[in-house]
Amino acid sequence: MVDCDVVIVGGGPVGLFLAAELGQRGISTEVFDAKSGTSTHPAANANSARTMEHFRRIGISERVRALGLPSDYAPDIAYFTSIAGHELARLHQPASRDAVEWAKAHSFTWATPEPPHRCSQLYVEPVLLEAARNNALCRVHFDARVVEFSQGYDSVTATVELAATPERDAETRTLKARYLIGCDGPRSFVRKSLGVRYEGVSGEKREFMGGQMDAVYFYAPDIYTVSPHAPAWQYWTFSARQRALIIAVDGKGHFIMNVQMREDELPDEDSVRRRIAEAIGADIPFELKSGSTWTAGFTLVAEKFAAGRVFLAGDAAHLFTPTGGLGYNTGIDDAANLAWKLEAMVKGFAGAELGASYEAERRPAALRNTAFARGFADSIGHLQVPAEAYADGSPGNAAREAVGDYLKFHATAEFVIPGVHLGTRYETSPLVEAEAGAGSPDTANLYVPCARAGHRAPHAWLADGGSLYDRLGSGFTLLCTAPAGIDASHDEALQRAAATLTQLAIVHISEAAVADLYKAHFVLIRPDQHVAWRGNALNSEFDAAVRRAIGHVSGTDSAACPSMAMAL
Known part of the structure; x- marks a missing residue:
């Protein structure tokens, strides 16, 4: 018996965002942070487009955009x-x-x-805290410090010291969870307890930002x-x-x-x-x-992002010089990548590779982003x-x-x-089979939309003025761009997919611009809005892609029965 599904160590923006999304996914979560509340000193001051897209998914982007x-x-x-x-x-x-x-x-x-959107963490954190606490499955504790944890075969046990507050007496608690996530910053107790080191450049000197x-x-x-x-x-x-x-x-x-x-x-x-x-x-x-x-002057990435049932996210996993505003935003992207995977692992849908895919996908992303930030720091710092x-x-x-x-x-x-x-992009992920040929260029100042497996699903404004992203489900989405749509001949393939994935929404958009953007009749899109697969038929290749997308690497892996939302 566990006390909750996930313990999150650290109640900064990454931990609170992860808690909010997990709550919406039906995962019980307890968050512990040593501070007395949300930040009172401005820190991160820029929300990237990708962060705002994630905020849109959990329903808070309009509120955040009104702040600052x-x-x-x-x-x-x-x-x-x-x-x-x-x-x-x-x-x-x-x-x-x-x-x-x-x-x-x-x-x-x-x-x-x-x-x-340019808005300080000072204002964003209270919105994230409210989003987390709006779900009865999520509890956030301040003045609370995780001082020890250990892993078993199917759980993590954490010891927490809760300081006295006007609402509670001081106490020490021991609780058992299925997973523990370290979102506890650059001096991460969780990372150090795992014996995981940062790798990269530290203490780099510049005239400024060093x-x-x-x-x-x-x-x-x-x-x-x-x-x-x-x-x-x-x-x-x-x-x-x-x-x-x-x-x-x-x-x-x-x-x-x-x-x-x-x-x-x-x-x-x-x-x-x-x-x-x-x-x-x-x-x-x-x-x-x-x-x-x-x-x-730091360009640091943890040598590992996970050990057993413990994962690292945000500054616990990577440390930036803040040029470009990439540290906090990379952390939010970590949490978005991890949330749906934790849901699948807790609910029993995940295959053997799903947990390992977090490090396989997010560590290269951290190396990429820290390199960009270092280049920006050199450009201004050595002037x-x-x-x-x-x-x-x-x-x-x-x-x-x-x-x-x-x-x-x-x-x-x-x-x-x-x-x-x-x-x-996650083209080298174990969850996707890389497509032949070259992908779009990965440059700082130009984004070329690309629907190859592993890439962020390209966005489109639809003919009715709405966003394609608002049509995607909270779980997996099968996007159909073929004019004829989906008919009875696809039923068996869809039932097999629904028996493997946590949720599956089916969305038919027969607009030429969307078809041209995705260049396939069918596109399987993950909960974090990355493409898992695309093709022109729901055949055995589609079946294999579905299983791979949720971490199943062999024909013997089993999955539970999920729900399938139809949005034709």
Whole structure:
């Protein structure tokens, strides 16, 4: 007898998203986090298009898109000598009220129903917490620390210390679950307990984004009055004495500043105030709210993502320098990959390879994304600004224009990255049989829709104005693009598929644009919106693909009987 299906160690955004999705999938979950509640200090500030697609799947994307900056505030990325000084370059971005329509107009590059959204983890976590707690199968505990766990043949036993709160007395609990997931950050107790190490580059030094960083949350609404420039979401400042990144949290005066400390510097209040004043470039009042230190210069991926019934996700599995905003978003994608697999394993549908496929799919994705982030950090962190850029007159103007030319190039390279957001693919996964020929290019700044097995299912806007993604089921979906649709001749193949998969929705869309996009009459799409298989007949090849997609690698694997939702 188990106390719950899944224990999640860590109640940050990755753990809460995983709990919310598992709850919707009927999996009982308990989450334990040592903090007293959701974050009070801004951290991750960018939600990728892929993260927003996952939020759409669990029904929270509209709520998240309404949070953060005001709806008419353009989340530009801009570069300055100081905020009150010279503007060097700017990348214009659509305000949140315009973002979805903008994405429709730019669907040739951003082929998604959910363009990126600039909103701090500070606001996203409470939405995820509510989504998790809305399901009676999910319980989230703060002021609670998992201090020990052990694995048996069919379960994991965890010891949890719950601190005293106004709602409960202090206690130590022991509970048994089928699986345990470590979403407990870069210092992960779970990863260390498994004896799993990070591999990669640590402590890389750069002029910026490579060393000890001081992060300060402060309130300074007068920034908007002393700056002669349009507001921005990210203010990168390059003074003669320091470099800083200031991010607008709410568009009303709250900001988070990251500045790299010199080796002999300490983050005391006087130096923090000097750094803020230097970045602003004007003497204005401001209120310090909180601070933290962290280290940039990491490109680290865990050597293993799983051991037995224990899995790692988020920063416990990979650690980024935050250029490109990829760390948190890669973690959400981890959780989306893992959630449906845990459901299948708990409910008895999974074959022998399904659990192992998590590492096989997500570790290469982490290596890919950390490499992209490292490249972005090199591009901005090693930039040498000439002394002339701080001079008055023609020499200064010319130098600033030259620096601005490079920064415009860099801004596009780091922030216009649909290929990073949408191009993750699992062609080498044990769950798919790789198709012949070459796939689409995997580049940062260009996403080429591709329906090959393993790729994210390409998005399309349908003739009625709706999103193809809203027609997909929460489990597996068999998409039929053939004009004739599905008839009685397909019944036996569908029944065999329904006897193997946790759920199967059948969706018929006879629009030429969708058929051209997928280039097959039938497409099997996984719960995480990746293509499992495509073909022109529901034959033995389809039967084999169905079994492979849920981890069955031999004819002797058995599966339970699921439900099949018909959405013709």
